[in-house]
Amino acid sequence: MLVAFSVTPLGAGDSVGDLVAEAVRVVRASGLPNRTDAMFTTVEGEWDEVMAVVKQAVDAVAAHAPRVSVSLKADIRPGVSDALHGKVEHIERRLAER
Numbered sequence: 001m002l003v004a005f006s007v008t009p010l011g012a013g014d015s016v017g018d019l020v021a022e023a024v025r026v027v028r029a030s031g032l033p034n035r036t037d038a039m040f041t042t043v044e045g046e047w048d049e050v051m052a053v054v055k056q057a058v059d060a061v062a063a064h065a066p067r068v069s070v071s072l073k074a075d076i077r078p079g080v081s082d083a084l085h086g087k088v089e090h091i092e093r094r095l096a097e098r
Contacts, residue, residue, distance in 0.1 A: 004040040009065035023057035
């Protein structure tokens, strides 16, 4: 499965980049395939392991913020691996056709 999520600290001041970096650090330390862009971090793996990483990332932020908002989108597709790259490569191939 792929899970794209964002963690937003609330009530922790105007600049939340340091706390968001803590969440991303947790994801990267997990060893699961992942990618971070300007809006979301996407993680690939099995349900339990991905959700455990999301919880750990939220907990890392919640340790320093009185409130945390989480946005999450999941693509659950059993039997598919490397969807993190494969989905993008498919689109890039289509774009190259024209």
